[in-house]
Amino acid sequence: MRQSRSGSLLETAVSTAIGFVVSWCATLIVLPLFGHAVTAGPAFGITCIYTVLSVLRGYAVRRAFNRLAARRAARVIGGGNAQ
Template identity: 45%
Template sequence: MQSRRSSLIEAIANTAIGYLVAVAAQAVILPAFGIVASAGQHLGIAACFTAFSLARSYAMRRLFNRRT
């Protein structure tokens, strides 16, 4: 069984990588839809989604860990 601390560390590492991918993807995808954003805006948007992703990932890990 994975400890809460290990779950949190895994979720943070996974989300950090996701953050970098999200920023890069936004830089390509948003302009394709006619949305222009500055580098700072890309970082801010990705940070918002990253916070939600981190919470979701941690909660799901704990839920599945509880079931086993």
């Protein structure tokens, strides 16, 4: 069963929100263990930066895999082995 676009968007938004909260809490706990004093505000900023980077990375990887799949499909349909 395929997932609708709105379902995919909702799943991605919920996953990102949960990851954001987990990362923000981890930043508040982990950085002091390494000798870096951090309060909620800067931890929030750090988490925002890493969340944006993570979303961009995930998008780039997904697009790359989609390109690879499209090339493979074209080869199968075309019956050739050219790359």
